[in-house]
Amino acid sequence: MLPTITVDDKKCNDPLSCRKCLLICPAHVLGLGTKVGPRKFQEIDRSQFIVSGVRFERCTGCMECVNICPKSAIQVSF
Amino acid sequence: MCVWCERHADGYERWYFNPANYARKLYKIRKEEAEAAGAEANPQAAGGMALLSRAFVEALDRNDREAIDKMKREAEELSWATHFGQVITLEDTLKIIGIMYPIAIMTCACRRSMLGLPDEENFTCMGMGPGMYKWERWPETYRGGVQFLTPEEAKEVVTKMNKRGLVQTLFTFGTPYLAGLCNCDYPDCSAIRTRLDYDVKMLWKGHQVAQVDTELCNGCAQCIHRCQFKALSFSATQNKAYIDPFQCFGCGLCATECPQDSITMVERASLPALANVW
Numbered sequence: 001m002l003p004t005i006t007v008d009d010k011k012c013n014d015p016l017s018c019r020k021c022l023l024i025c026p027a028h029v030l031g032l033g034t035k036v037g038p039r040k041f042q043e044i045d046r047s048q049f050i051v052s053g054v055r056f057e058r059c060t061g062c063m064e065c066v067n068i069c070p071k072s073a074i075q076v077s078f
Numbered sequence: 079m080c081v082w083c084e085r086h087a088d089g090y091e092r093w094y095f096n097p098a099n100y101a102r103k104l105y106k107i108r109k110e111e112a113e114a115a116g117a118e119a120n121p122q123a124a125g126g127m128a129l130l131s132r133a134f135v136e137a138l139d140r141n142d143r144e145a146i147d148k149m150k151r152e153a154e155e156l157s158w159a160t161h162f163g164q165v166i167t168l169e170d171t172l173k174i175i176g177i178m179y180p181i182a183i184m185t186c187a188c189r190r191s192m193l194g195l196p197d198e199e200n201f202t203c204m205g206m207g208p209g210m211y212k213w214e215r216w217p218e219t220y221r222g223g224v225q226f227l228t229p230e231e232a233k234e235v236v237t238k239m240n241k242r243g244l245v246q247t248l249f250t251f252g253t254p255y256l257a258g259l260c261n262c263d264y265p266d267c268s269a270i271r272t273r274l275d276y277d278v279k280m281l282w283k284g285h286q287v288a289q290v291d292t293e294l295c296n297g298c299a300q301c302i303h304r305c306q307f308k309a310l311s312f313s314a315t316q317n318k319a320y321i322d323p324f325q326c327f328g329c330g331l332c333a334t335e336c337p338q339d340s341i342t343m344v345e346r347a348s349l350p351a352l353a354n355v356w
Contacts, residue, residue, distance in 0.1 A: 002139050019194035028265045031191040043221050054192070055265070055275070057135045 003061060003078045005029070005053030011073035015051050021065035021074060022051070027058040030065060079347060080282060080356055082164065086254040092285060094166065094248055094256055100178035100207040102255040130276065138276065150278050157280045163249040163260070163269045165284035167330040167343060171236050171246040171259065174206075181232045181259070182210050185222035192266040197222035202239065204232065204259040209251065236261070245270070245306050245329040247281065264306045274308065282356050284328030286343040290319050294340030301332040301341065323352060 012018075021030050031054035034044050051074070053059060059076065066074045079087070086093040093099060130153050137145035166174070175181060185200040205213070205224065213224045227235065236246060239261040247269065249258030264270045269281040288309075297317035301310060309325035310332055312318075319341070321332070333341040346352050 002136065016190075016194050016196075022192065022194045028192055032194060033191065043219050055271070056132075057139065057275075 003059045006075045007051040008073040011071040020068045024064045024068050029055045029059045099254045099256050162280050163247045164282040165327045165329045168240045175232045182224040182226045184224045188268050202261045209257050286328040287326040291340045294338045301335050304331040304335050
């Protein structure tokens with residue numbers, strides 16, 4: 001069964017510092033992407049990183065990420 | 079001989095021993111346009127991976143063969159022209175370090191993505207060739223910066239990475255320009271993951287496969303944790319390691335670990351059934 005994983009970007013504003021969901025997921029489902037593509041001669045700002053269900057097909061629905069997020073930014077539904 | 083050797087080895091034993099594939103015109107100003115191929119490709123773009131969206135996973139889920147094959151083919155063709163990888167052994171890696179310059183160590187985008195690793199723990203990627211001078215000139219444009227290494231230092235680094243259990247892989251940035259030397263593992267490395275989870279050939283197998291000599295294998299099982307490709311298991315009946323030759327990517331990590339030296343690397347081309355299994 002394929003889930004829908006949504007992360008509220010307004011609540012999750014510095015995932016590189018928090019990392020809790022990335023480290024708790026047993027299947028390494030979640031990953032960071034950026035809101036902007038590669039830029040010429042510029043490092044992407046930390047605030048542009050967002051969490052998403054990179055490997056959502058591996059999500060078992062354990063909800064560990066939902067429970068551990070200090071901002072309750074993650075929703076997982078099947 | 080893989081297709082990359084056929085096209086780009088130009089007399090050398092392997093395409094990645096041909097020094098021409100490490101030389102390339104330096105950083106250039108890119109136009110804002112659709113992804114180009116070959117030497118014009120943007121090395122910092124996601125390449126083929128960006129094409130594998132939710133639609134692809136849903137097609138896999140309902141086993142829509144036609145849609146799967148079409149999307150797979152598109153992603154593979156884009157990645158083969160712009161950014162794809164091949165597994166190499168530590169031995170080959172050390173040879174390559176001897177023929178190209180400069181080489182630098184840098185942070186790994188895959189591990190930053192999947193684990194949010196802080197920069198100071200994340201220097202596991204290496205960049206090769208004149209393209210690296212772009213980051214000597216503008217170090218602030220690569221997250222964590224880059225640290226140039228002497229050939230001896232680079233050899234020490236990859237040997238340590240191999241000991242840690244990371245697979246050495248070569249990546250093109252605008253095929254056939256080889257600029258990436260990565261130290262990969264599953265599931266965080268997007269190349270191994272895309273290949274194993276989706277069967278999309280963004281990572282090619284290496285030119286060898288591992289073989290266990292059952293006379294020498296004593297069943298210590300020390301090799302079992304070394305395989306990142308699900309090719310190595312343990313036969314409880316025989317009390318020996320078992321390597322699936324069709325699954326093996328030829329990275330050699332099991333061979334470098336075996337205390338009995340019971341695992342050897344055999345040329346893929348010498349095995350008729352495996353010669354074209356990439």
